[in-house]
Amino acid sequence: MKVAVVGATGAVGREMTRILEERRFPVERFVPLASARSAGRTVPFAGEDHAVEELSLDALRGVDLVLASAGANVARSFIREIASEGTICIDNSSAFRMDPDVPLVIPHVNPEALANSPSIVAVPNCTTITSMVAVGPLHRAAECRSLVLSSYQSVSGAGWKGTRELGEQIGKLHGDIESLGRPDVDALPIGEVFGKTIAFNVVPKIGEVEPTGFTDEEGKMMAEPRKILSAPDLHVTATSVRVPVVAGHSVSIVAEFARAISVEEARDLLWAAPGVELRDDPANGIYPSPLEAAGLDVALVGRIRQVRGRENGLALFSCADNLRLGAALDAVLIAEHLFTR
Amino acid sequence: MKVAVVGATGAVGREMTRILEERRFPVERFVPLASARSAGRTVPFAGEDHAVEELSLDALRGVDLVLASAGANVARSFIREIASEGTICIDNSSAFRMDPDVPLVIPHVNPEALANSPSIVAVPNCTTITSMVAVGPLHRAAECRSLVLSSYQSVSGAGWKGTRELGEQIGKLHGDIESLGRPDVDALPIGEVFGKTIAFNVVPKIGEVEPTGFTDEEGKMMAEPRKILSAPDLHVTATSVRVPVVAGHSVSIVAEFARAISVEEARDLLWAAPGVELRDDPANGIYPSPLEAAGLDVALVGRIRQVRGRENGLALFSCADNLRLGAALDAVLIAEHLFTR
Numbered sequence: 001m002k003v004a005v006v007g008a009t010g011a012v013g014r015e016m017t018r019i020l021e022e023r024r025f026p027v028e029r030f031v032p033l034a035s036a037r038s039a040g041r042t043v044p045f046a047g048e049d050h051a052v053e054e055l056s057l058d059a060l061r062g063v064d065l066v067l068a069s070a071g072a073n074v075a076r077s078f079i080r081e082i083a084s085e086g087t088i089c090i091d092n093s094s095a096f097r098m099d100p101d102v103p104l105v106i107p108h109v110n111p112e113a114l115a116n117s118p119s120i121v122a123v124p125n126c127t128t129i130t131s132m133v134a135v136g137p138l139h140r141a142a143e144c145r146s147l148v149l150s151s152y153q154s155v156s157g158a159g160w161k162g163t164r165e166l167g168e169q170i171g172k173l174h175g176d177i178e179s180l181g182r183p184d185v186d187a188l189p190i191g192e193v194f195g196k197t198i199a200f201n202v203v204p205k206i207g208e209v210e211p212t213g214f215t216d217e218e219g220k221m222m223a224e225p226r227k228i229l230s231a232p233d234l235h236v237t238a239t240s241v242r243v244p245v246v247a248g249h250s251v252s253i254v255a256e257f258a259r260a261i262s263v264e265e266a267r268d269l270l271w272a273a274p275g276v277e278l279r280d281d282p283a284n285g286i287y288p289s290p291l292e293a294a295g296l297d298v299a300l301v302g303r304i305r306q307v308r309g310r311e312n313g314l315a316l317f318s319c320a321d322n323l324r325l326g327a328a329l330d331a332v333l334i335a336e337h338l339f340t341r
Numbered sequence: 342m343k344v345a346v347v348g349a350t351g352a353v354g355r356e357m358t359r360i361l362e363e364r365r366f367p368v369e370r371f372v373p374l375a376s377a378r379s380a381g382r383t384v385p386f387a388g389e390d391h392a393v394e395e396l397s398l399d400a401l402r403g404v405d406l407v408l409a410s411a412g413a414n415v416a417r418s419f420i421r422e423i424a425s426e427g428t429i430c431i432d433n434s435s436a437f438r439m440d441p442d443v444p445l446v447i448p449h450v451n452p453e454a455l456a457n458s459p460s461i462v463a464v465p466n467c468t469t470i471t472s473m474v475a476v477g478p479l480h481r482a483a484e485c486r487s488l489v490l491s492s493y494q495s496v497s498g499a500g501w502k503g504t505r506e507l508g509e510q511i512g513k514l515h516g517d518i519e520s521l522g523r524p525d526v527d528a529l530p531i532g533e534v535f536g537k538t539i540a541f542n543v544v545p546k547i548g549e550v551e552p553t554g555f556t557d558e559e560g561k562m563m564a565e566p567r568k569i570l571s572a573p574d575l576h577v578t579a580t581s582v583r584v585p586v587v588a589g590h591s592v593s594i595v596a597e598f599a600r601a602i603s604v605e606e607a608r609d610l611l612w613a614a615p616g617v618e619l620r621d622d623p624a625n626g627i628y629p630s631p632l633e634a635a636g637l638d639v640a641l642v643g644r645i646r647q648v649r650g651r652e653n654g655l656a657l658f659s660c661a662d663n664l665r666l667g668a669a670l671d672a673v674l675i676a677e678h679l680f681t682r
Binding site for chain 2: 150152156163166167170178181182195200209214215239241247250252287289290291303310313315317
């Protein structure tokens with residue numbers, strides 16, 4: 001099979017390539033593509049270095065499968081056209097996620113959305129995936145009515161430059177961290193990527209602010225679950241926050257269901273859920289954290305609590321590697337579903 | 342006035358001393374007390390070094406005002422007895438907070454609770470204060486019915502040792518932060534203070550786990566608002582999370598009120614609220630972050646949004662210096678209220 005990775009030099013693209021290798025996806029020809037700026041660099045795959053070409057329609061002709069992780073505008077510039085020529089396109093951008101003709105798929109949660117052999121499939125936002133692998137199995141059992149989500153998102157969600165910015169700022173500030181109790185705010189390193197200093201700080205704004213006051217990142221966390229769960233009336237309120245973590249997104253979830261659901265039932269459901277590793281014995285130190293989820297192919301889920309006085313309510317905490325389970329792995333799992341069916 | 346600070350060498354005690362000085366509280370004699378371990382050290386006050394004595398009932402005899410920031414058990418060992426002798430005791434521990442005979446006071450929010458000249462006053466939990474300075478004014482106007490809170494709590498909330506542990510772990514890990522994308526979990530520094538590695542991580546468990554599955558920290562965030570707001574039916578669900586921030590706690594708040602409340606009304610109320618600085622123009626980079634709140638005497642509040650499809654619902658974000666507004670300043674403001682009335 002001829003497989004192209006678009007955005008091959010980016011953080012998610014590199015992870016896609018790695019996962020294709022790890023899972024021995026049947027790649028006969030590997031075509032790494034990127035923007036003009038990255039063309040000419042090489043990426044390793046299957047023991048060889050492959051030269052990265054500039055993305056173009058020509059470069060994509062005859063490709064069987066495209067795994068794309070470029071911006072939404074780049075995705076719009078080529079995906080429909082290439083898909084119309086018979087190439088399967090799995091896109092990690094937001095370009096097609098809410099398009100009614102494009103399925104939005106987490107194979108662990110809604111594989112049935114792949115039933116009609118779609119030519120374009122959208123991968124949800126990384127924070128959406130982190131929450132939905134945990135909420136999905138509970139929703140199937142007890143019908144989720146509302147969600148309040150607060151995120152703790154790692155810097156690698158902004159790509160290599162995010163990790164670099166955190167590293168540089170940590171280097172500047174960590175020699176005298178006690179002084180950060182009364183910082184000279186004007187002397188703090190300005191964040192080019194994150195808007196504010198991200199080292200030793202949390203930044204409660206990710207993406208652009210919409211007229212509603214929510215950011216576009218929050219908008220994704222609120223809209224995508226309805227489509228993934230086929231629950232048009234599900235009510236979601238989200239707050240997206242960047243934290244100084246390298247990899248691994250976390251979400252604090254408070255969910256309300258149509259019927260009573262106990263902690264024990266939730267644990268049983270999540271114990272059996274694909275893509276989830278239950279870590280829920282906090283009195284013995286067993287609960288999720290993003291640093292432990294980094295590099296894994298499962299979300300770590302725990303801190304499951306019955307909301308006080310509301311037997312239909314549960315609180316829980318989910319952590320997942322945003323580049324893998326939250327993006328690249330989801331794309332490769334979709335490809336596996338489509339090509340092994 | 343003879344003023345004792347109990348826990349004078351601790352992070353909150355040092356801040357209490359500093360704030361007494363900054364606000365020119367009328368201290369004639371300053372008595373710093375601490376555990377036997379810290380006795381003999383000195384702390385600076387009003388241009389002089391004062392020797393720290395070991396806490397004892399004798400050392401407290403004849404003191405007019407005690408500002409205490411020791412553990413709950415230490416507080417229980419002396420506060421009732423000293424208060425019965427006529428000393429005003431303002432306690433930052435959890436020992437008396439839910440005692441029906443002891444007012445639980447944020448002077449910016451419920452100063453009326455000080456009306457009956459209490460001899461013991463409890464200072465709320467630092468995260469409770471961070472959320473209540475923002476929710477209090479909205480509750481007075483529109484009656485808050487439910488709150489969902491997720492916190493982002495700084496390491497200084499665990500005292501000097503918390504800041505030290507973060508600093509040490511950052512020192513070990515920051516040289517190769519890219520490797521944290523796939524960490525060797527067994528080689529990560531073990532957190533003695535925080536249970537898990539706190540550098541480049543978030544730790545969603547603060548304090549001890551109760552039979553309900555909530556931690557005692559979460560229990561405080563859920564119980565204290567009802568007492569502070571005199572709202573016994575207020576429904577609160579809390580998730581407490583430690584983040585690698587030195588100073589400044591943050592809370593993501595989703596509140597539901599008895600009536601519709603617009604973003605504009607909320608902004609007007611918070612603009613006028615004591616102890617709050619409104620920072621709410623995120624499209625222009627104006628929104629709160631804990632690093633900017635550190636060292637300040639106000640909470641920074643912003644990201645105010647109408648919950649979609651629910652005109653009674655608001656989402657917002659509040660950040661406050663946990664040692665100052667969240668603890669020491671609150672105690673000194675209570676003292677000012679009691680002694681200037």
